[in-house]
Amino acid sequence: MEITFIGATRTVTGSMHLFEYKRQKFLIECGLYQGHRAESERINRTFPFKPREVRCVILSHAHLDHSGNLPTLVKKNFKGDIYCTPATGDIAELLLLDSAHLHEHDIAYFNKKQKKAGLPTKEPLYTVSDAEEAIRYFRSINYHNQFEPVEDVFVTFYDAGHILGSAQILIEFDGKRVLFSGDLGRKNMPIIKDPEIIRDIDYLILESTYGNRIHSSVEQMTDELKSIVIEGREKKSKIIIPAFAVERTQVLITMLKQLYEDGVLNDIPIYVDSPLATSVTEVFVRHPECFDKETYSRFIKEEPFDFPGITYIKDQERSKELNHKSGPMIIISASGMCEGGRVLHHLIHSIESENNIIILTGFQASGTLGRKLLDGYKEVFIFDTKFTVRAKVYFMAGLSAHADSNDLVEFVDSIKNSRLKKVYLIHGEITEAVALKDKIQALGIPVEIPECMARVEL
Ligand SMILES: [Zn+2]
Numbered sequence: 001m002e003i004t005f006i007g008a009t010r011t012v013t014g015s016m017h018l019f020e021y022k023r024q025k026f027l028i029e030c031g032l033y034q035g036h037r038a039e040s041e042r043i044n045r046t047f048p049f050k051p052r053e054v055r056c057v058i059l060s061h062a063h064l065d066h067s068g069n070l071p072t073l074v075k076k077n078f079k080g081d082i083y084c085t086p087a088t089g090d091i092a093e094l095l096l097l098d099s100a101h102l103h104e105h106d107i108a109y110f111n112k113k114q115k116k117a118g119l120p121t122k123e124p125l126y127t128v129s130d131a132e133e134a135i136r137y138f139r140s141i142n143y144h145n146q147f148e149p150v151e152d153v154f155v156t157f158y159d160a161g162h163i164l165g166s167a168q169i170l171i172e173f174d175g176k177r178v179l180f181s182g183d184l185g186r187k188n189m190p191i192i193k194d195p196e197i198i199r200d201i202d203y204l205i206l207e208s209t210y211g212n213r214i215h216s217s218v219e220q221m222t223d224e225l226k227s228i229v230i231e232g233r234e235k236k237s238k239i240i241i242p243a244f245a246v247e248r249t250q251v252l253i254t255m256l257k258q259l260y261e262d263g264v265l266n267d268i269p270i271y272v273d274s275p276l277a278t279s280v281t282e283v284f285v286r287h288p289e290c291f292d293k294e295t296y297s298r299f300i301k302e303e304p305f306d307f308p309g310i311t312y313i314k315d316q317e318r319s320k321e322l323n324h325k326s327g328p329m330i331i332i333s334a335s336g337m338c339e340g341g342r343v344l345h346h347l348i349h350s351i352e353s354e355n356n357i358i359i360l361t362g363f364q365a366s367g368t369l370g371r372k373l374l375d376g377y378k379e380v381f382i383f384d385t386k387f388t389v390r391a392k393v394y395f396m397a398g399l400s401a402h403a404d405s406n407d408l409v410e411f412v413d414s415i416k417n418s419r420l421k422k423v424y425l426i427h428g429e430i431t432e433a434v435a436l437k438d439k440i441q442a443l444g445i446p447v448e449i450p451e452c453m454a455r456v457e458l
């Protein structure tokens with residue numbers, strides 16, 4: 001088997017790896033590279049192989065950095081199956097359509113400016129109809145059901161514990177076993193099952209997003225959320241929580257439901273103001289097979305993401321009404337890094353009052369509004385208007401859906417035996433990957449951090 005590491009090499013986004021066995025090519029993932037505009041354009045618009053020659057794609061989970069360039073692949077003549085778990089298929093459908101809308105919207109804005117300046121216009125990376133076409137190629141395979149995507153290669157999905165439907169991908173051929181971790185989650189996170197441990201592996205391809213960082217525990221996070229909510233209730237705050245639509249929003253809802261049942265919320269209303277997060281939450285309810293024991297036993301008795309006081313908003317008018325309501329209230333809205341979406345309107349209406357609270361709930365990339373709030377900027381621009389930041393900003397980093405450094409080392413340690421020959425580290429900035437490499441090598445296992453387009457023969 002020959003593997004070419006194409007994307008998410010020494011970086012986090014754009015996950016894509018080409019496998020070739022007995023002249024049959026297949027891809028593990030086809031993610032969107034998210035970086036500076038010109039660079040992203042160049043990387044996402046071209047593939048270093050002929051899409052027509054690729055027999056199929058196998059997807060670890062729905063996040064766009066793993067699935068988001070599938071419509072371009074299909075647009076460029078890929079005709080094979082796209083294998084994933086049923087929940088991944090359902091979430092990817094929502095995310096790809098949303099992404100296509102954004103690409104169309106962005107390019108329309110860009111082209112308007114270009115035309116005015118007499119400069120050439122561009123086509124979007126892909127359109128809604130390209131995304132719809134890609135969705136037609138999806139094939140659902142349940143966890144633990146082995147399938148044969150190309151001749152003599154056998155693949156099985158195992159729980160990765162990262163987001164609903166996320167999978168580790170076990171690839172078997174010629175008596176060899178290669179495990180692709182996908183994005184790996186953490187133990188004891190609410191809702192989904194923990195990452196599974198698969199033994200007797202020859203080669204491990206492992207993510208390294210947080211190869212050098214340690215998260216706080218879920219229990220610490222619940223306590224932190226509780227004290228912020230109590231503070232907000234006393235100050236009659238609008239508590240704005242920018243949150244990713246998949247998993248982060250549902251985890252927050254689960255935590256708030258617990259606080260409601262403990263009587264901490266009293267009558268503070270909660271609004272989930274995001275059409276995408278609302279649709280994704282509906283997908284969660286359709287996939288109880290992905291729930292951990294605790295969530296499943298709740299699920300058979302009651303709605304896990306519903307309780308008195310929580311309102312899901314899809315309609316734009318109802319979203320606008322929130323601007324004129326006074327606190328205390330909690331608004332969960334996308335996007336998670338405050339880069340777009342309805343959360344911007346809520347920030348405009350709340351950021352300048354010292355009574356209000358903003359809770360950042362995850363990784364904030366440099367250059368984003370979320371990062372500026374995290375870094376304590378006193379003035380920020382939203383839609384070209386300057387705002388003074390008077391609201392109090394909290395950061396709950398421990399809600400991450402990724403394993404931290406200790407989790408990753410423990411994961412390797414628990415699958416390690418004499419059979420494990422090498423670990424390849426992907427999906428991490430170089431500093432994180434190098435730190436993790438040192439820790440894994442201390443276990444006595446050789447580690448490599450492949451560069452973009454590095455080829456290995458297994
Ligand atoms: Zn992910």
Ligand SMILES: [Zn+2]
Binds near residue numbers: 012063065066
């Ligand atoms: Zn990822």
